[in-house]
Amino acid sequence: MDGDLINSTWKLLRRPVGMLQQGDLELVHEPVQPPAEGEVLVRTLYLSLDPTNRLWMSDTEQYLEPVGLGAPMRGVTLGIVEQSQAEKFPVGTLVIPHEGAWSRYQTLSATKIARLHLNADLPLSAYMSVIGPPGLTAYSGIVFVGEAQPxxxxxxxxxxxxxxxxxGQIAKSRGCRVIGIAGGPEKCRWLVDELGFDAAIDYKSCNVAEELRRLCPDGIDLHFENVGGSILDAAIGNMRIGGCIALCGLISSYNSSGAVVGPSEFQLVLMRRIAIRGFLVMDFFKRAREAYAELEKLVLAGKLKWKDHIIDGLQNAPDAMNLLFSGRNEGKLMVKVSEV
Ligand SMILES: NC(=O)c1ccc[n+]([C@@H]2O[C@H](COP(=O)([O-])OP(=O)(O)OC[C@H]3O[C@@H](n4cnc5c(N)ncnc54)[C@H](OP(=O)(O)O)[C@@H]3O)[C@@H](O)[C@H]2O)c1
Structure with missing residues (x-):
């Protein structure tokens, strides 16, 4: 029966230069490998597209091994057990592979997957976003790293x-005053009008440093950095003495090759005794239960809103990934690979 099942997998053909281009990846179709004893065949339902995918495609120093040339592209996925040779994971179980791939099927050892405990009141896609890795990342930066206080x-x-x-919403729920920086009036309006941010700065039309100075006259206590470059400069220039920067990401440089210019205001880190702490979501997997419990509670109480941007079809994954770098994604970007 397995002979008829064909897998589709995006494999990395060459290291991209700049934005991902056609030909950097290739969609390969091969027969699925049937599960052996202790293994399951997982059909992917959702594939998360993350800025870090672009780093994994490069061979710069990073926190995981770069994806090898010719190897399946790595990605966070959520799937369903389609065939099982492992008692703990019967057919129909929803699972998260420890290492997913840009693939329709994966044959995996039962020791390399985790069961998803689904709350029927929540859409499946939420487990890839607000109560999935992005939610845990946000929570870790605000609560565990930044120790946000009222x-x-x-x-x-x-x-x-x-x-x-x-x-931002976690910080609000903890009594903070929250200012977001985003690209364009629509995104800024969403932050303030729907998510309850106190203010939002459109970095595409404003001088961010000046706006931060106006909105944070006593300085920033905690800055959550996702971008780097001139936005990080503007934040450093407006930190209070003893403030903290939770360094989550530097998306403005992920498409760059070679040296990236460092913060121009770096001396202020010394003068103002600013603590900068880089963190990875995987550092906090051991505290995930605590974080997910609070995130789920906030979501179910209607106090935590989110948007999922779902693209249909694995074949569209490479084009979709570039949306992250042009800002054309509206919320958590993911691909719906197959229906439950
Ligand atoms: N440390 C960790 O473990 C961890 C885990 C997950 C994510 N992250 C990091 O968190 C950040 C956000 O990731 P996400 O998954 O939530 O993606 P996202 O914010 O949903 O999408 C990326 C957004 O970044 C903005 N952007 C892209 N290029 C930019 C540039 N050159 N200058 C300014 N803004 C730019 C765009 O928004 P605008 O329209 O507002 O420009 C775009 O929509 C990334 O840096 C990512 O690497 C870190």
């Missing part, structure tokens, strides 16, 4: 994105 002034770049929008 009354703090918190600023967030890429604030209308999957991580930023959740980070």
């Amino acid at each position: 009354g703090m002034t918190v600023t967030i770049s890429a604030a209308a994105g999957a991580v930023g929008s959740v980070a």
